Amino acid sequence: MKMITAVIQPDKLDEVREALISAEITRITVSRVTGHGQYSDEDLYRGQKVVPNLLPKIRLDIACNDEFVEITVNAILQAARHEGGMGGDGKIFITHLDECIRIRTGERGGKAI
Amino acid sequence: MIHNSMKIILACTVIIFLPTLLHAQPENDSGATAWMLTSTALVLLMIPGLAMFYGGLVRTKNVLGTMMHSFASMAVIGVLWVVCGYAICFGENIFGGWIGWNKDFFFLNGIDDSILEAGIPEYVFAMFQGKFAIITPALIAGAFAERVRFRGYVLFITLWSLLVYSPICHWVWAKDGFLFNMGAAGAIDFAGGTVVHISAGVSGLVAAIYLGSRRGYPRTTTNPNNLVMTLMGAGLLWVGWFGFNAGSAISSGLDTARALTVTQIAAASGAFSWMLIESLHYKKATSLGVCSGILAGLVAITPAAGVVQPYGAMILGFSASFICYAAILLKNKLGYDDSLDVFGIHGVAGIFGALFLSFFIRPNWMHRAAELAGGSWTAMQQFGVQLIGVTLTICYSVIVTLLLLVVVSKLVGFRLDEKREMSGLDQSLHGEHGYGMLNLS
Numbered sequence: 001m002k003m004i005t006a007v008i009q010p011d012k013l014d015e016v017r018e019a020l021i022s023a024e025i026t027r028i029t030v031s032r033v034t035g036h037g038q039y040s041d042e043d044l045y046r047g048q049k050v051v052p053n054l055l056p057k058i059r060l061d062i063a064c065n066d067e068f069v070e071i072t073v074n075a076i077l078q079a080a081r082h083e084g085g086m087g088g089d090g091k092i093f094i095t096h097l098d099e100c101i102r103i104r105t106g107e108r109g110g111k112a113i
Numbered sequence: 114m115i116h117n118s119m120k121i122i123l124a125c126t127v128i129i130f131l132p133t134l135l136h137a138q139p140e141n142d143s144g145a146t147a148w149m150l151t152s153t154a155l156v157l158l159m160i161p162g163l164a165m166f167y168g169g170l171v172r173t174k175n176v177l178g179t180m181m182h183s184f185a186s187m188a189v190i191g192v193l194w195v196v197c198g199y200a201i202c203f204g205e206n207i208f209g210g211w212i213g214w215n216k217d218f219f220f221l222n223g224i225d226d227s228i229l230e231a232g233i234p235e236y237v238f239a240m241f242q243g244k245f246a247i248i249t250p251a252l253i254a255g256a257f258a259e260r261v262r263f264r265g266y267v268l269f270i271t272l273w274s275l276l277v278y279s280p281i282c283h284w285v286w287a288k289d290g291f292l293f294n295m296g297a298a299g300a301i302d303f304a305g306g307t308v309v310h311i312s313a314g315v316s317g318l319v320a321a322i323y324l325g326s327r328r329g330y331p332r333t334t335t336n337p338n339n340l341v342m343t344l345m346g347a348g349l350l351w352v353g354w355f356g357f358n359a360g361s362a363i364s365s366g367l368d369t370a371r372a373l374t375v376t377q378i379a380a381a382s383g384a385f386s387w388m389l390i391e392s393l394h395y396k397k398a399t400s401l402g403v404c405s406g407i408l409a410g411l412v413a414i415t416p417a418a419g420v421v422q423p424y425g426a427m428i429l430g431f432s433a434s435f436i437c438y439a440a441i442l443l444k445n446k447l448g449y450d451d452s453l454d455v456f457g458i459h460g461v462a463g464i465f466g467a468l469f470l471s472f473f474i475r476p477n478w479m480h481r482a483a484e485l486a487g488g489s490w491t492a493m494q495q496f497g498v499q500l501i502g503v504t505l506t507i508c509y510s511v512i513v514t515l516l517l518l519v520v521v522s523k524l525v526g527f528r529l530d531e532k533r534e535m536s537g538l539d540q541s542l543h544g545e546h547g548y549g550m551l552n553l554s
Contacts, residue, residue, distance in 0.1 A: 015535055044544045
């Protein structure tokens, strides 16, 4: 089992969620985070472009079985990328998931995902 | 024997004051003026109030874009009104009474000294009326929330204000307007039931259907981002409405007091009624429901504020919520996306109030109407006049709005494309974030 963590641009959230749901990846946790990479976003403030230090991002956490990792990653890659690829599009991290338990039934393992 | 110098002084005095003597201006009634200045400010406050009301109801990614619809109206119509809006609405009939015109009102350049018969400076009247012109297109925006291009919106409200709002305003409120003079004592629309709410409601409905539903409607679109802001907006609207209705008395006396009283009663009755309906229907009264009830009551009393008495106001307010609630249930069945229920509340309550006020008019108004009609005048006859006014407003609004939608869509584009709709108005159209770090989608 793997935990796929993706940090994406906020304006791509709906597109990414739809792409995931189309690919039948329907279980997801979304959080609002802040961060930066090399790219600096630009907001308009009374006509002056300001370059904020920490930038709003969206973090997706998706637990999935090994067979679904590629599908999930591809769905995210397609949907989260801006036309032609833009700085700030984000990153995907894949980590090993030790255990997964469904609270409602107490099931463990791959079928609990 | 008068000295020559005295004769000269006397002659000069007469010559200087002759114009004033010949064309005696009404005296300025400072009480009325003070109230009208206040009302003007109150009605202006309703527009940011509306911005908050609507803004809180949409998804986070669209909050600024939605509020911009109200603020853009303040900017655009605020200018347009001074340039030619006031002239078209309150000038004398031209083109057979379709619109008005008065070259002294162009850029308000000829009214610098003018005091109206009502005892208030014409500037105050023009500014007061201008606020009505500003808020009407902002109301329509709720029908197509979350899915229009900003440039399309600005062009649309400019044309709509000139070609729909101004003619209707002229027919209903100008001294020579044909609805103002219809029947015994005119079609009754005290503060804008037809001019503002029916026109906006119906135009909103047409636009909502023409532009199509939001992506994902109805499953994924109802997600208010800040009901706290919506509630505050509703409060500002309620208070501002005292300026809207009581200010429409254009005086500071008994009429004003009557209008204020029935406005308060209708708003409270509407709120109470909606709370009751939801408690019965869903076992839970919602805050949005209370807000909607407040609005339904206020809209219903808007045309009636000058002619009904407290019991009439209570009945109109109370019933308006039932009718609007039913209209919204019907909307859900029919499946069109009037996003913020502009037709469901403003259109429906406006139609209801404008028609059914006929049965609650105070007796001495009816007596005066009977005298003017040469003998008798019944509630049903007034209902007939109201029906004509309402029907005309609806038909005219529908036809011209549809035309404008086609024109605007072809000229600059109106409906937002799918990708940008998904990203949200704030980012796509304005390059801004509403709350920075706080909310998610």
